[in-house]
Amino acid sequence: MIRRLVPALAIASLLAACTSKSTEGQANAEPAARRAAAVTIKGSDTMILLAQRMAERFMKDHAGHPVQVTGGGSGTGIAALINGTTDIANASRAMKPAEKAQVQQRRGKPAVEHPIALDGIAVYVHESNPIPSITVAQLKSIYEGEVRNWKELGGADSRIILYGRENNSGTYAYFKEHVLADEDFAADTQTLPGTAAVVNAVAKDGGAIGYGGIAFGKGIRAVPVKKDNASEAVAPTLETVTDGTYPISRQLFMYTAGDPTGDVEAFLDFALSDAGQELAVAAGYYPLPKKAGAPANVAQ
Amino acid sequence: MSRSRTPIVQAEEEAPMPATRESGLELVAAPRPATTLPRYARRRAVDAFARWIIAAIAFTAIAAVALIFLFVAKEALPVFTSPEVHEEVTVERMVLPQAWKEGAAPSFSWQPVSKVPKYSLAPLVAGTFKVTLIALLFAVPLAVMAALFSAEFAPPRVRETLKPAIELLAGVPSVVLGFFALMVLATFFQDTFGLTFRLNALVAGVGLGLTIIPVVYTVSEDALIAVPRSYREAALALGASRARTAWSVVLPAATPGVFAAIVLGFGRAMGETMIVLMASGNAAILSADPMVSVRTIPATIAAEMGEVVVGGAHWSVLFFLGSLLFLVTLVFNGLGGWYVGRLRKKVGGTA
Numbered sequence: 150m151i152r153r154l155v156p157a158l159a160i161a162s163l164l165a166a167c168t169s170k171s172t173e174g175q176a177n178a179e180p181a182a183r184r185a186a187a188v189t190i191k192g193s194d195t196m197i198l199l200a201q202r203m204a205e206r207f208m209k210d211h212a213g214h215p216v217q218v219t220g221g222g223s224g225t226g227i228a229a230l231i232n233g234t235t236d237i238a239n240a241s242r243a244m245k246p247a248e249k250a251q252v253q254q255r256r257g258k259p260a261v262e263h264p265i266a267l268d269g270i271a272v273y274v275h276e277s278n279p280i281p282s283i284t285v286a287q288l289k290s291i292y293e294g295e296v297r298n299w300k301e302l303g304g305a306d307s308r309i310i311l312y313g314r315e316n317n318s319g320t321y322a323y324f325k326e327h328v329l330a331d332e333d334f335a336a337d338t339q340t341l342p343g344t345a346a347v348v349n350a351v352a353k354d355g356g357a358i359g360y361g362g363i364a365f366g367k368g369i370r371a372v373p374v375k376k377d378n379a380s381e382a383v384a385p386t387l388e389t390v391t392d393g394t395y396p397i398s399r400q401l402f403m404y405t406a407g408d409p410t411g412d413v414e415a416f417l418d419f420a421l422s423d424a425g426q427e428l429a430v431a432a433g434y435y436p437l438p439k440k441a442g443a444p445a446n447v448a449q
Numbered sequence: 450m451s452r453s454r455t456p457i458v459q460a461e462e463e464a465p466m467p468a469t470r471e472s473g474l475e476l477v478a479a480p481r482p483a484t485t486l487p488r489y490a491r492r493r494a495v496d497a498f499a500r501w502i503i504a505a506i507a508f509t510a511i512a513a514v515a516l517i518f519l520f521v522a523k524e525a526l527p528v529f530t531s532p533e534v535h536e537e538v539t540v541e542r543m544v545l546p547q548a549w550k551e552g553a554a555p556s557f558s559w560q561p562v563s564k565v566p567k568y569s570l571a572p573l574v575a576g577t578f579k580v581t582l583i584a585l586l587f588a589v590p591l592a593v594m595a596a597l598f599s600a601e602f603a604p605p606r607v608r609e610t611l612k613p614a615i616e617l618l619a620g621v622p623s624v625v626l627g628f629f630a631l632m633v634l635a636t637f638f639q640d641t642f643g644l645t646f647r648l649n650a651l652v653a654g655v656g657l658g659l660t661i662i663p664v665v666y667t668v669s670e671d672a673l674i675a676v677p678r679s680y681r682e683a684a685l686a687l688g689a690s691r692a693r694t695a696w697s698v699v700l701p702a703a704t705p706g707v708f709a710a711i712v713l714g715f716g717r718a719m720g721e722t723m724i725v726l727m728a729s730g731n732a733a734i735l736s737a738d739p740m741v742s743v744r745t746i747p748a749t750i751a752a753e754m755g756e757v758v759v760g761g762a763h764w765s766v767l768f769f770l771g772s773l774l775f776l777v778t779l780v781f782n783g784l785g786g787w788y789v790g791r792l793r794k795k796v797g798g799t800a
Contacts, residue, residue, distance in 0.1 A: 190647055224756045247758065308645055315647075315731070315752040316562040325562070333664050339730035339742050342752065346727075353636060360505045 167360025187215040187414045192226020192239030193319055194343065195362050196401050197279075197365030199266065199432040200239055206428060207419050214412050223319035230404055231255050236413050238404040240267065258407030264437055265420050266429035269398040270324060271363045271371040273351045280304045282382030284375040288328050291358060299356065311338040312347050312359035320344065323399050324360055348373040363390070363433060390435040401434065408421055476588050518775055524768035527760075537762035538568045543769075546571075552752040559733035559744065561763045562755065566767050570773075572733040576650070577774075578723055583654025584718040584741055586659060589711055591658075592665035593700075596707075600673035601695040612670065619663035627727035630656030634730060642740070648730035650743040656724040661714035668713060672706020673699055705792040712785030716778045722747040 176205050190200050197220040204216035221229075223240040230238035231251045242254075244260055252260040272283060280302055290296045291309055298304045313334060314321040321340075325331060341347050344361030351359040352369045363371065363385045373382035376396040389395035419425050426436040499726075520749070527534045528543075546555035549567055557569035595615065599608045635652045638644060674698045683695040726732075730742030731752065750767050757763040 169649065224757070225755045230761065251758075285634045310646065317753055317755045317757075323563070331564055333558075333563050336558060336572075337562075337646075337732045337734050337742060339646070340732070340752070342726065349631075356638075356645075357647075 152337055170260065172324070187217050188237065188416050189235045190216060190218045190237040190239060190403070191221060191229045191235040192237075193223040193241040193401070194220045194238040195223075195241040195268065195319060196265075199280040199401070199429055199434060200403075201423055202256070202432055203416075203420050206424065210419070211412075211415065216412075216416060222317050223322075224317055227404065230260070230406055232413045233406070236405065237409075237416070240402045240404060242322045242398065243400075243402065244404060252406050260428055261405050261408055263403045263405070263409075263417050263421070264400045265403050266401045266426070266437060267390050267393050267398055267435040268401050269363045269385040269435065270320060270360055270375060271385045272347060272397070273357075273359045273361070273369045275351060275355050276370050277355060278304060278372075282373045282375055284378060285328060286377065287334070292324075292329055292334055292338065293332055293339060294337065304313065307356040310357045311335060312350050312354075312357055313338045313340050314344070314347065314413070315340045315342055320359055320361060324397075327399075328360075328397060347376070379404055387435055391438065398435075400437075438446075468552075477712075488496055504791045518772070521775065525765055525772045527762075527765040528769045531765070533586045534762040534765050537566050538766055543568050543570045543766070555675055557735050559749075561766070566762065568762075571684045572735040572768070573744055573746050573770065574773075575735055576733065577719065577731075577745040577747070578738070579650050579739065580657060580729065580743055580745055581715060581718045583650055584657035585711065585715060587655050587712040588658035588661045588714060588718075589665055592710070592714075593663075593669050593707055594667050595670035596673055597695055597700060599668050601691065601699060612667075615666050616663050618659065620665075621658055621659075623721060624727075625661050626656055627724040630724055630728035644740050646730060646740060646742045648728055648800055649740050650729060651739045653725045653729035653743065654739070656728050657718050657721055660721055660724065661717050664717055665710045665714040668710035669703070669707045672703040672710070675706065676702045702796055705789045707798060708792060709785065710787045712782060712789070715785070716782055717779050719781075720747055720774060722751045726751055747768050750774075 190204065197218060200218045207216055208214065223238075223242055226235065226238035227240055227248050228242060229235040231248065233256060244262070252258070252438050270286060274280060278299070280299065282356050283302065285289040287296065287302060291302075292311060292313070292446045294311075296302065297309055298306065299309055311334070313324070316322075325334065330353050339350070341350055347359040347361045348369055359369075371385055373384040375382045383389045383395045385398075390398045403417060403420070405413060405417070408414075421437070429436055460683065528540065535684040546557050547567070547569070548555045549558055549565060549640055557571040558567040559569055559572050560567040595611075603611060630652055633647070635647050638649075638652055638655075639647045674715045680698050680702055681694055685691070689698070723741075725745045726748040729745065729748065731744045731748055732742035733744040734741050734748075750770055753763070754767055757767060
């Protein structure tokens with residue numbers, strides 16, 4: 150038995166060596182082939198649905214030009230762009246200067262920003278919460294932990310339970326920058342992975358407040374937001390986000406290293422075309438203002 | 450390889466043959482001593498070879514653990530050495546309470562994405578231990594009692610279904626348990642106890658307890674079954690009831706095994722990520738209250754790793770947290786193992 154086993158083992162190990170070598174060869178060949186054949190898109194979970202729908206339509210129109218879409222978060226996508234493992238990085242926040250510098254350094258090309266669509270950040274409360282509207286300043290004091298009871302805002306006498314996103318999310322970064330003026334969230338802000346988790350938590354908690362993309366805002370109540378005490382309360386809708394009257398809205402970006410070429414360029418052109426913008430609306434986002442290329446930064 | 454050797458072996462086999470033939474035991478006995486010697490040598494070589502390979506495989510597993518730790522520790526090293534990282538964070542600032550704003554009282558705060566990044570470890574370490582403790586307090590009594598029942602009282606038929614059924618719980622993916630804790634347990638606890646925070650350490654701890662019940666149960670049950678029959682017979686012969694025998698004789702005799710089970714469960718609870726990420730609320734609050742939200746080390750690593758700048762201060766701190774978790778589990782497992790050994794000696798001495 151053993152006498153037969155030894156050569157068998159030898160052959161097996163030889164075979165293993167051969168196969169591992171051949172898979173290595175394949176692994177080396179694969180990225181090059183993939184880069185030539187498929188456009189890879191990676192990043193923001195907020196944008197994944199949008200990017201997927203755009204990719205599907207694009208592939209229908211351009212047979213033989215595959216587009217691969219993966220999520221992971223804005224930061225993940227940007228890291229992939231820096232490392233050269235993706236063609237397009239989806240980001241629901243603008244790239245940080247440090248990240249742009251890294252793209253320049255590692256890829257030898259500047260990061261190029263392509264605004265794709267607009268997204269409003271809605272503020273949710275439980276359906277039963279009677280509060281009619283909320284100002285940006287009130288939101289700031291709520292999320293900094295200064296205002297702790299709904300009574301202080303004219304609501305019921307119950308504690309405000311804060312829900313937010315994890316600090317790896319573009320939504321977190323945006324909200325912190327534009328609503329909290331870069332101050333810290335209160336320590337008792339409960340952070341959840343994904344807007345859907347926030348919506349679910351708010352829907353189950355009478356005293357809760359949460360924030361997230363309007364695209365996900367189903368089953369709870371989105372509170373109209375006032376820019377300041379004097380201005381009118383604006384509900385997050387297609388019109389208010391597109392014309393910039395809704396105070397908490399942001400741009401969604403696709404980033405490339407250097408100016409796009411080939412399939413990547415074709416895909417981005419498609420995304421900004423009327424058909425692409427319609428898909429953005431269908432996915433629950435808002436089209437860019439018609440002045441293509443120079444959209445107003447509605448946030449500021 | 451073996452083919453080239455074969456002729457030499459045959460030559461050796463044939464050489465002593467004439468001598469044995471002369472002894473007169475021609476047909477049966479004669480070839481035997483001739484062939485066994487070289488065959489034995491070859492078998493010994495194969496044996497040594499196999500032993501070597503098996504040892505290599507065993508050490509690969511150990512080497513994997515060591516290399517993983519080395520990698521994690523290497524990424525954490527800048528926390529101690531890099532001046533760039535020290536601009537943002539130092540060990541002192543991670544460990545001691547800091548006055549984060551001028552004039553503010555010193556406090557612990559975990560706010561890594563901020564104008565002034567705050568990396569206090571205290572809320573995370575305390576949170577991890579708090580959730581683990583709740584999980585153990587919930588799971589250990591349940592699991593040990595269940596083990597006692599199935600080892601001492603359950604009819605064989607019941608035991609045969611009970612044991613695999615509980616062990617099946619170990620196969621439930623932790624995401625599913627996390628989902629259960631998030632959707633069902635959280636609502637149940639809030640409605641029952643009127644809690645302010647729906648997601649809190651208690652919910653996460655109980656959810657975590659569900660994952661360690663099967664571990665603690667299986668190992669304890671094996672330990673209880675292994676208690677010699679003579680102990681039970683002696684106790685029963687002295688007039689003790691079955692319950693008394695189980696509680697005062699069998700359970701104490703199985704203490705080392707039960708303790709080992711608890712140590713295993715502790716390690717599992719400490720490192721579990723998904724359930725706490727989903728059900729704990731992840732707010733880094735330093736508090737002994739089990740009813741407030743809590744942020745644990747594994748959940749922090751899982752939630753924040755995706756965003757950080759590779760090689761930056763935040764990155765290094767997350768790896769530092771990983772090494773810390775690794776070391777804590779290692780130390781507690783080591784201490785547990787040492788204590789189990791001591792208990793075993795103590796209990797074994799009376800056997």
